[in-house]
Amino acid sequence: MNTVHDINTAARTATVDAGVILSSLHEAADDHDLIFPVTFGAKGSAMIGGILSTNAGGSNVLRYGNTRDLVLGIEAVLADGRVVDLMSSLRKDNSGLNLRHLLVGAEGTLGIITKAVLKLAPKPRTYATAMVAVASLDAALALLNRLQDETGGAVEAFEYMPRHYIDVHMARVDGAREPFDAPHDINIMVEVATTTAMDIEDMLQSILADAMERGDVADAVVAQNEAQRRTMWERREAAAELTFWRSPIVDTDVALPLDQVQTFLDRATARAADLDPGCEPFFISHLGDGNVHYSVYPTRADAELHDKIVEAIEDTVEELGGSFSAEHGVGLSKLNTMRRRKDGVALDMMRKMKVTLDPHGILNPGKTIPD
Ligand SMILES: Cc1cc2nc3c(=O)[nH]c(=O)nc-3n(C[C@H](O)[C@H](O)[C@H](O)COP(=O)(O)OP(=O)(O)OC[C@H]3O[C@@H](n4cnc5c(N)ncnc54)[C@H](O)[C@@H]3O)c2cc1C
Numbered sequence: 001m002n003t004v005h006d007i008n009t010a011a012r013t014a015t016v017d018a019g020v021i022l023s024s025l026h027e028a029a030d031d032h033d034l035i036f037p038v039t040f041g042a043k044g045s046a047m048i049g050g051i052l053s054t055n056a057g058g059s060n061v062l063r064y065g066n067t068r069d070l071v072l073g074i075e076a077v078l079a080d081g082r083v084v085d086l087m088s089s090l091r092k093d094n095s096g097l098n099l100r101h102l103l104v105g106a107e108g109t110l111g112i113i114t115k116a117v118l119k120l121a122p123k124p125r126t127y128a129t130a131m132v133a134v135a136s137l138d139a140a141l142a143l144l145n146r147l148q149d150e151t152g153g154a155v156e157a158f159e160y161m162p163r164h165y166i167d168v169h170m171a172r173v174d175g176a177r178e179p180f181d182a183p184h185d186i187n188i189m190v191e192v193a194t195t196t197a198m199d200i201e202d203m204l205q206s207i208l209a210d211a212m213e214r215g216d217v218a219d220a221v222v223a224q225n226e227a228q229r230r231t232m233w234e235r236r237e238a239a240a241e242l243t244f245w246r247s248p249i250v251d252t253d254v255a256l257p258l259d260q261v262q263t264f265l266d267r268a269t270a271r272a273a274d275l276d277p278g279c280e281p282f283f284i285s286h287l288g289d290g291n292v293h294y295s296v297y298p299t300r301a302d303a304e305l306h307d308k309i310v311e312a313i314e315d316t317v318e319e320l321g322g323s324f325s326a327e328h329g330v331g332l333s334k335l336n337t338m339r340r341r342k343d344g345v346a347l348d349m350m351r352k353m354k355v356t357l358d359p360h361g362i363l364n365p366g367k368t369i370p371d
Contacts, residue, residue, distance in 0.1 A: 001114065002047075004028040012120045013072060013089045018049030018113045025118075034120040037064035041237040049113045055105035057327030059157045059236070062288035064121060066327070067104065073117030074100045078110075079358040089117045102353070107329050108364040110357050124193035127156075128201040129229040130208060133184035133219040137262040137287070140188055143211060144288060147192060150207055154200060157191040158288030159236050160261075165284050168242045169235055176235070180219045188287065189232050239284045239293065248301040250309045254317045255326035256290045264292065264320055271312035272296045276305055291326040314341060330368045339370040 001019035008014075009032050016025060022043040025036050038051060040058035050056075055068045064070065073087040086100050103111055134140045140160065147155050161169075163185045170176045179187050194200040204222060211217040223229040243251065250272075256264050269281045276298050283294040296309050314324050314337060324337050338347070350369045354361075 005115075007032050007034065007120070008089070009034065011089055012122075014118045014120055015073075015087070015089075015115065016048050016118060017115055018047060018052070020048045022046045022048070022051060029120050030123065032120075033123045035123045036070070036118055037121050038067050038070065041240055048116060048118075052104050052113050052116060053106060053108050054329045055327070057286065057289070057291060059159060059286060061286065061291075061327075062158060063153070063156045068101060070119045071100060071104055071116055072119055073115075074103055074113060075115035076103050076111035076113045079360065079363050083114070084111065087115060087117055105329070107331060107368040109354060109368050110363065112363070122195045124156075124195050125197070126200050127191055127193045127229065128204040128222065129189070129191045129232050130204060130220055130222040131179040131232060132188045132190055132208060132217055133180055134186050134188060134217055137186065138259075139216055140186060140287060141258055143188075143216060144190075146211070147190065147204075147207060151192050151194075151200065151203060154192040154194055155190065155288065156193045157189065157236075158286075159189040160285040160287035161187045161189065161236065162283065163187070164280075164282060165239075165242065166235075168282070169238060172242060172245065173238060177231070179232075179235070180221060182219070184218060189236050191229075236284075243282060243284070243293065243295055246297050248298050248306065249295055250298060250306050250313075251293070251295040252310065252313050252324070253326050253328040254292050254294060254313070254322055254324055256292060256317065256320055256322040258287075258290045260320040260322070261285060261287060261290060261292060264316055264322065265294070267319075268294060268313045268316045271316060272309050275308050275312060276300075279309070286327075290322075310337070332367055335367070335370050338368070 001017040003017045004014060004020055004025060006015040007028055012034060014025060014029060014036060029036050037060045038056060038058050039060060051067050055066050057066050072089050075087050076084050078084060103113060134143060144158050163183060166187055192200050192204055208217055208220040212220060223232055272279050272281060278299045280297045282297060283292055285292040294313060298305055317324055324341055325334055330338055354369050
């Protein structure tokens with residue numbers, strides 16, 4: 001089940017089996033000057049079924065949305081063996097409940113996805129990519145909004161790498177280089193892209209030059225060629241390796257309103273330090289969509305301490321109107337959190353759907369939807 005059945009260039013859709021690897025779909029779309037915009041570090045192994053089931057996000061959510069926003073049709077096998085055929089390529093279809101959106105993000109608890117129709121987007125003619133240093137996340141947000149306004153919403157990625165991330169990258173990756181001549185605390189990788197003849201690189205250069213003159217940006221380096229662009233992306237895409245090489249670790253994947261990210265970081269870090277003086281925070285953020293992969297390395301492996309730190313982080317997220325699960329889903333590791341934090345009525349609805357569609361509990365039993 002790993003066939004790309006059709007790339008429809010007129011309708012800009014792809015019909016694919018669930019076992020197609022993300023990078024294979026990227027290549028198939030590229031052959032037609034189109035893109036499937038979802039992308040992240042695991043693109044060489046993640047399959048469409050897993051991507052749909054986890055409603056994966058990645059670095060381009062800012063412009064193209066999550067996986068859910070890119071699905072037009074779906075086919076799935078239900079627990080009783082029936083096949084539900086929702087393989088539509090329609091952009092509008094109000095014929096009853098949206099079952100496609102129910103299956104996407106269900107983490108395999110309601111059915112096994114076998115096929116999908118996905119939206120493709122035109123391939124940008126030009127990408128302009130830069131590393132930018134700013135003094136604060138407020139300044140970063142102001143820059144993001146300015147870039148969106150002046151480029152007509154062409155920002156594809158706006159990724160925050162704090163100083164400690166750069167330090168670990170330098171220490172652990174052969175040939176890694178500092179993004180700037182002098183070290184900065186807040187390092188942003190920004191990418192803008194256009195399908196038009198607009199000189200997007202020139203536009204990015206002049207916005208950044210002006211922002212530097214006004215003191216809004218401390219430093220900026222624009223990639224001059226594809227190799228430099230790749231180097232910037234490789235630094236960002238090393239996140240999983242740079243996070244999980246140490247243990248013990250408390251790792252979270254949270255979403256916050258865009259203007260609350262700094263408050264979250266300050267509060268969560270202070271609370272973790274209160275619980276475990278000497279613990280070290282480590283984080284990276286898809287800042288453009290408010291998603292923070294916030295981890296803490298505690299000073300000792302202690303299950304009780306681990307839970308307390310998780311609770312403190314989740315309390316902070318809740319206070320700020322965020323979500324304890326941004327793009328990695330719930331699985332087993334966030335089951336208790338679901339039980340504690342998710343709205344009770346929402347949980348009740350989820351349980352009823354699960355019992356109705358999978359009365360014998362054979363689809364990913366015990367995952368995602370707590371008893
Ligand atoms: C290095 C790295 C970087 C990553 N970066 C990001 C990121 O930036 N953003 C992001 O959103 N995610 C990221 N991820 C997570 C990634 O999105 C998921 O790991 C991936 O999409 C899951 O696809 P998979 O084929 O590996 O699925 P699996 O891990 O095999 O499965 C994931 C879940 O989906 C279910 N499932 C799988 N196939 C089907 C199917 N056909 N029907 C129903 N259920 C199914 C499984 O039972 C499981 O619950 C990253 C992962 C790695 C390893």
